[in-house]
Amino acid sequence: MEMVSSEDTARALDLLGDIKNKVGDAVTHFQNLLKKVENGSISTAKGISFLEVKYHLLLDYLMNMTFVMCHKVNGRSIKGDPSIERLVEIRTVLEKMRPIDQKLKYQIDKLIKTAMTGAVGEDDPLRFKANPSNLTSKLEGDGESGESGGEGEGEGEGKAETSKVYKPPKLAAMHYEGDETQKERLERQTEKTRKRALSSSIMQDLRREYDDGPEEVWDDADLHRAKIDRAGKERTTYEEKYFMRMSVAKKEKNEAKRLRTMSGLDTLTKFGDIRALTGGQETQEEDDMQRRKKRKVSEMFIVILSNEGNC
Known part of the structure; x- marks a missing residue:
């Protein structure tokens, strides 16, 4: 058995002390969160269920990992322990959830930013989508102007004429080459x-x-x-x-x-x-x-x- 040097012993003691301090801070933070959830101060009913499942799996993973570490520290064998199979199962599920997590990253960050600031950013690309309410208001305005008849006839005459003229979209059918690579x-x-x-x-x-076949003769005039x-x-x-x-x-x-x-x-x-x-x-x-x-x-x-x- 190799002898442990004094340097490694001092470093291990420092790490253990650091772990003890951080565990104390984490326990205090979790106790405060638990009290807020029990009192109803923090409502998770309208949260994202995907994140809730992910955090439950992470918590279960840490609990099983701690149980395995306790067995190893006490010198017990972990062969055939059910916690090992549970760790493998949770790790597989977390790996399968990673692509979904990447796709939801933008929406989650946007919701967190909106919840913290209370407003949507000006550079958000989703702000520039089509607004059906604008089209509805225009149609209602045209109907009201048609029913009103003589009221405001002189002012609304130009607007009515321009709205009745149909202008077809200037679009031409083109071959889509977006999926074509440079090699293709x-x-x-x-x-x-x-x-x-x-x-x-x-x-x-x-x-x-x-x-060897017969020669074909044709008029070559352009x-x-x-x-x-x-x-x-x-x-x-x-x-x-x-x-x-x-x-x-x-x-x-x-x-x-x-x-x-x-x-x-x-x-x-x-x-x-x-x-x-x-x-x-x-x-x-x-x-x-x-x-x-x-x-x-x-x-x-x-x-x-x-x-x-x-x-």
Whole structure:
């Protein structure tokens, strides 16, 4: 058996003295609280039942723990003691109550603060919730104004007109992405880029070259070129029907020629972005730049077609 040093003995005596003093203070405090509860000064009927259960469990836990400590101090065996099973049971219940305690922490602190100060804080977010009484008062006011008829007709005319006008809420349906994580958003963007790369012209050419099936032939004219060709056919039909030549401004000719040349060069050098198939990723800036470029070309074609239609 190891010898106990004088230092440990002195420290143990100090701790025992401290425990004795604190136990005396606690007993005095508990006796005062017990007297107030018995006299009815402190009413716990309207309290939170969750806290009451929690405090009863803590008190029962301390009582069983004290009983076990008394057995150990007196040198008795605690093997098979029912207080051990009771301690395990109470400890399990307290651990299960911890998440509920965390959720009720804000409400409990708010109730304690309200009970101590007697008023709700100005920064309390629950103060800014909807108040149905305001809506009820407005409806009652409208009904009273309608029944009163001629009283205050000149003053209430403007208010009545504004209240009768229905203004629909300016809300648009949008896809909710609040539960979507950064990883899921990146995977969705990568899948979208991969599908766009698979439908590019270079992948279609490779598929036609190495595919054993029959080759599919279709008209590869885009929408803008189809509109230009349709406008040209309508002009030719009009000229042949009425035997007259329609005048075309030099500026319109040059603009149409330039757009046809740009469209042809674009189809020659446009192979599609296939970085998604090789491990690369398209940045958001490049995607926005492509969208702005397509929008600008579309607006230019629309202006040309509108000018040709006016002629």
